Amino acid sequence: MRLPREGAVRLALCALLLVSLYLLSAATQNTEVFGRLHPWLLFFNSICLAGLLGLIAWNLTRLVLQRRRDQPGSRITVRLVTMFVVLALVPVSVVYYFSVQFLHQGIDSWFDTRMEQRVLEDALNLSQASFDVRMRELLRRTERAAVNVHGMSDAVAPIRLGEMREQLGATELTLMASSGRIIATSAQEPSAMLPHRPEEDILLQLRQGRPYVGLDPVGDAGLQIRVLVLAPGSDGMPDQRLLQGLFPVSPRVNALADEVQQAYARHQEVGYLARPLQETFTLTLSLVLLLSVLFAVWSAFFAARKLVEPIRQLAEGTRAVAAGEYGTQLPPAGRDELGFLVRSFNDMSLRVAQARDAASSSQAQVENQRAYLETVLGRLSSGVVALDRGGRLRTWNRAADQILGLSLTEFTGESLSALGRRQTGLLAFSELVQRRLNENVGEWREQVTVTVPGGRLVLMCSGASLPGAIGTGGHVIVFDDVTTLIQAQRDAAWAEVARRLAHEIKNPLTPIQLSAERMRHKCLPVLEGRERDLLDRGTHTIIEQVEAMKTMVNAFSEYAQPPHLQLVPVDLNALVRQVAELYRSDDMSVSLKLAEGLPKLRGDPGRLRQLLHNLLKNALEAAAGGDGRLELITSTVDDGHFRGVQLQVRDYGPGFSEEVLAHLFEPYVTTKSRGTGLGMAIVKKIVEEHSGQIGAENLADGALVKLRFPLPVNGSSPSVPLSAQGARLGGNGT
Amino acid sequence: MSWQFPVALRRWLFLPLTLVLVSLGGSAWADTPGFSLVNGNIRTGTDLLYLDARFDVELGADARDALENGVPLTMELQVRVLRPRRWWWDAEVAEFSQRQELRYHALSRRYVIHNRATGDRRTFFRRDVALAAWTTLDTVPLVRRSQLEASQTYSVEARVRLDLDALPHPLRTVAYVNPNWRLVSEWYTWQLEG
Numbered sequence: 001m002r003l004p005r006e007g008a009v010r011l012a013l014c015a016l017l018l019v020s021l022y023l024l025s026a027a028t029q030n031t032e033v034f035g036r037l038h039p040w041l042l043f044f045n046s047i048c049l050a051g052l053l054g055l056i057a058w059n060l061t062r063l064v065l066q067r068r069r070d071q072p073g074s075r076i077t078v079r080l081v082t083m084f085v086v087l088a089l090v091p092v093s094v095v096y097y098f099s100v101q102f103l104h105q106g107i108d109s110w111f112d113t114r115m116e117q118r119v120l121e122d123a124l125n126l127s128q129a130s131f132d133v134r135m136r137e138l139l140r141r142t143e144r145a146a147v148n149v150h151g152m153s154d155a156v157a158p159i160r161l162g163e164m165r166e167q168l169g170a171t172e173l174t175l176m177a178s179s180g181r182i183i184a185t186s187a188q189e190p191s192a193m194l195p196h197r198p199e200e201d202i203l204l205q206l207r208q209g210r211p212y213v214g215l216d217p218v219g220d221a222g223l224q225i226r227v228l229v230l231a232p233g234s235d236g237m238p239d240q241r242l243l244q245g246l247f248p249v250s251p252r253v254n255a256l257a258d259e260v261q262q263a264y265a266r267h268q269e270v271g272y273l274a275r276p277l278q279e280t281f282t283l284t285l286s287l288v289l290l291l292s293v294l295f296a297v298w299s300a301f302f303a304a305r306k307l308v309e310p311i312r313q314l315a316e317g318t319r320a321v322a323a324g325e326y327g328t329q330l331p332p333a334g335r336d337e338l339g340f341l342v343r344s345f346n347d348m349s350l351r352v353a354q355a356r357d358a359a360s361s362s363q364a365q366v367e368n369q370r371a372y373l374e375t376v377l378g379r380l381s382s383g384v385v386a387l388d389r390g391g392r393l394r395t396w397n398r399a400a401d402q403i404l405g406l407s408l409t410e411f412t413g414e415s416l417s418a419l420g421r422r423q424t425g426l427l428a429f430s431e432l433v434q435r436r437l438n439e440n441v442g443e444w445r446e447q448v449t450v451t452v453p454g455g456r457l458v459l460m461c462s463g464a465s466l467p468g469a470i471g472t473g474g475h476v477i478v479f480d481d482v483t484t485l486i487q488a489q490r491d492a493a494w495a496e497v498a499r500r501l502a503h504e505i506k507n508p509l510t511p512i513q514l515s516a517e518r519m520r521h522k523c524l525p526v527l528e529g530r531e532r533d534l535l536d537r538g539t540h541t542i543i544e545q546v547e548a549m550k551t552m553v554n555a556f557s558e559y560a561q562p563p564h565l566q567l568v569p570v571d572l573n574a575l576v577r578q579v580a581e582l583y584r585s586d587d588m589s590v591s592l593k594l595a596e597g598l599p600k601l602r603g604d605p606g607r608l609r610q611l612l613h614n615l616l617k618n619a620l621e622a623a624a625g626g627d628g629r630l631e632l633i634t635s636t637v638d639d640g641h642f643r644g645v646q647l648q649v650r651d652y653g654p655g656f657s658e659e660v661l662a663h664l665f666e667p668y669v670t671t672k673s674r675g676t677g678l679g680m681a682i683v684k685k686i687v688e689e690h691s692g693q694i695g696a697e698n699l700a701d702g703a704l705v706k707l708r709f710p711l712p713v714n715g716s717s718p719s720v721p722l723s724a725q726g727a728r729l730g731g732n733g734t
Numbered sequence: 735m736s737w738q739f740p741v742a743l744r745r746w747l748f749l750p751l752t753l754v755l756v757s758l759g760g761s762a763w764a765d766t767p768g769f770s771l772v773n774g775n776i777r778t779g780t781d782l783l784y785l786d787a788r789f790d791v792e793l794g795a796d797a798r799d800a801l802e803n804g805v806p807l808t809m810e811l812q813v814r815v816l817r818p819r820r821w822w823w824d825a826e827v828a829e830f831s832q833r834q835e836l837r838y839h840a841l842s843r844r845y846v847i848h849n850r851a852t853g854d855r856r857t858f859f860r861r862d863v864a865l866a867a868w869t870t871l872d873t874v875p876l877v878r879r880s881q882l883e884a885s886q887t888y889s890v891e892a893r894v895r896l897d898l899d900a901l902p903h904p905l906r907t908v909a910y911v912n913p914n915w916r917l918v919s920e921w922y923t924w925q926l927e928g
Contacts (some may be wrong), residue, residue, distance in 0.1 A: 038903070038906065038907050039906065039910035039911075042907060042910070042911070124840060124841060127841055128841060128843070131841075199856065199857075199858060199863070199867075200863070201858065201859060201860055201863045202859075214842065214857075214859065215842035215843075215844070216842065216844070216857050217839045217841075217842055217844065217846055217857060218855065223841075223842065257841055261839065261841040264804075264840050264841070265804040265839075266804075268803050268804040268840065269803060269804045269805055269902065271803070272799065272800060272803030272804070272805060273902055273904045273905055276904045276907075276908040276909075279907075279908050280904055280907040280908060283907065283911070284907075
């Protein structure tokens with residue numbers, strides 16, 4: 001709305017200016033009405049000029065500022081304004097130059113009337129010469145007549161003057177004192193009451209003794225000749241009286257003289273006015289030109305701005321779109337090509353915005369799905385790893401990190417071979433996956449054993465190819481930690497063995513033992529010699545072995561029995577001190593490193609005591625193979641994953657063999673020739689009853705068994721019996 | 735109404751008419767085109783007040799050229815009689831102007847002064863005398879005495895200027911633009927004290 005209003009104002013101004021210029025032009029043409037207005041029109045137009053100059057200066061300043069700020073559209077505005085100004089200035093300047101030239105030369109040639117001038121001057125001179133002759137004659141006659149005034153008294157003067165006037169043919173004859181005071185006068189027309197009094201300079205001339213004769217223009221009456229002479233006094237000396245005669249000029253001569261005078265004066269005036277006329281025309285023309293040019297320049301700013309406005313808006317809009325402000329809408333810019341451009345821009349911007357909205361909407365959907373999937377995968381207990389077509393790691397879930405005991409983030413984009421190389425414990429896993437990928441069998445399932453910081457794990461892996469193109473396809477591998485499951489199955493099997501042993505073997509043992517004792521009791525006294533010895537050894541062996549078998553079966557029975565724990569707060573340090581005290585001897589040194597302020601754990605003191613006995617017995621036997629040193633270390637553990645009490649049993653013996661280490665906590669694993677082979681199995685069982693963890697590992701100079709017991713959380717007790725939850729800790733022992 | 739103020743009139747006659755020249759812009763320079771007052775006074779007639787004033791004029795080259803080339807010059811006398819008021823604009827008792835034309839008559843080689851008001855024509859052979867006569871104003875009737883109140887102070891303001899509007903059209907614009915043509919005296923003030 002701003003531009004049309006501004007345009008209307010400009011049009012009105014233009015019209016006003018045109019009217020003013022027209023009036024100026026009319027005034028210059030010397031018409032009466034406008035002629036009076038001419039200076040005022042000049043003044044008004046000069047004000048307009050100043051106003052236009054101010055407007056242009058303001059526009060120019062604004063443009064310069066815009067250019068300095070590098071506002072959009074300022075460059076093209078400068079170019080357009082320059083172009084418009086040049087386009088306006090050049091032709092107008094050319095026209096102006098030739099107009100001024102024409103005006104000056106034209107007027108000069110029009111007023112080049114030297115011949116006319118000479119003729120007129122000649123006419124004037126001739127007229128003046130003609131009058132001069134007549135005036136000299138009249139002077140002579142008047143001087144002669146003045147002699148008659150000699151001795152004339154003032155009283156008779158009027159009568160004599162009348163006679164003299166008639167003789168001379170004068171219209172008026174006056175006798176006056178040298179001061180100009182009139183003494184007597186005689187006039188042809190009685191109506192002329194007052195005689196013409198001479199001016200001071202004439203009187204002065206006469207007082208100096210010089211007569212005066214001159215031509216007097218008497219207004220509409222034409223010309224008359226005035227003669228003033230000194231009248232001689234009565235004694236021959238001048239009596240200070242003056243005689244003035246006014247003589248008529250014949251009407252014909254008067255008319256001719258008037259014409260000559262009029263023509264000469266007119267010519268003189270016009271000749272003189274040529275220069276001011278030129279100046280006036282030039283001034284008017286310059287003003288008109290200046291006003292036109294300045295109006296054109298001012299309009300150039302307006303036109304340029306109006307033309308550039310849509311371009312500027314387009315530039316700003318493009319900049320906004322480039323900056324990500326999609327949907328930017330520009331105001332409409334008419335029906336021309338620029339308007340079409342603006343409409344196209346608006347359409348484009350709108351469509352881009354719609355496309356952006358659609359894209360962000362679908363992206364949000366994808367994100368939602370992805371988040372959903374991630375949540376599902378994150379809550380899975382199975383580890384899930386996705387590989388791309390090249391076998392490189394792409395995504396995985398949290399369970400994968402937990403099962404593998406590392407952060408897979410550092411292996412992103414790397415193949416699983418690299419994982420196997422850097423984590424040797426996972427080599428079997430990576431080789432399996434690589435092999436399966438190479439086979440390209442689609443779906444597969446296989447079990448593999450790996451070693452992680454948490455211990456040895458049995459993983460059930462299954463894999464499948466993912467559908468998709470080159471960029472999206474790949475493989476997914478799902479693996480579960482089945483270690484505890486297998487362990488549980490194994491434990492269940494052993495429990496069954498123990499139960500069967502107790503049931504199937506223990507029952508026949510008593511009759512065997514009784515029979516052997518009875519045989520010994522009955523037969524030994526009656527036998528002698530070699531038979532007696534044979535029977536003695538045989539029955540003794542039978543009784544002894546049956547006893548041993550009973551002990552073994554009892555142990556199994558005990559192992560297989562579900563625990564009946566009496567959980568109370570237990571000071572592990574005190575317990576360790578009590579049990580360790582029993583095993584001190586000269587051969588063995590049992591050193592204790594017990595942590596101060598060890599929190600009490602909830603446990604069954606009897607079972608824990610049994611655990612310590614079994615452990616120490618086992619350790620002492622192992623330590624006997626070394627330098628006989630044994631260390632018991634207690635400490636508090638709180639590493640984020642686990643919070644509880646740790647007991648470490650360190651010996652400096654030969655350590656566990658690899659074979660033993662793999663099945664250390666299973667029944668019937670022993671390095672000793674004697675014993676049930678249940679010692680460490682029972683230890684593990686008691687640990688698990690207390691929800692603890694156990695692990696064993698070989699060190700450079702001995703072996704280390706680590707036990708951990710959790711501290712009760714908010715007073716809750718460990719769950720009994722312990723199921724398949726993790727009972728592994730440290731090294732290789734499971 | 736003049737009979738109402740006989741005492742005042744007598745006082746008018748006997749009290750000296752003081753002439754106060756208020757020169758606002760300083761005295762005119764001799765070579766600067768313009769008019770300047772040489773002397774002037776207010777004369778009391780029987781029932782009129784008259785102004786007698788003689789101005790000095792420096793025509794300047796442009797106006798002199800124009801005169802010599804037959805362009806008539808018109809001098810305008812502007813007069814206002816004011817009654818000063820303390821809290822308001824002065825009251826205007828009388829205001830008039832009078833014109834006197836001066837032109838060169840080539841045939842008679844004389845300068846002719848034409849008083850527009852009286853129709854009187856006077857001719858002069860010498861230009862300086864003609865100019866002096868042109869700018870001498872004798873017995874210019876100002877105001878009727880009956881128009882003036884007793885015990886009241888009046889101020890008479892007068893100035894003369896070259897009437898540019900009386901110039902021929904082609905010259906008028908130039909004269910308006912060119913400062914050499916701006917022939918104008920200051921406003922001279924006479925105070926009439928009752």
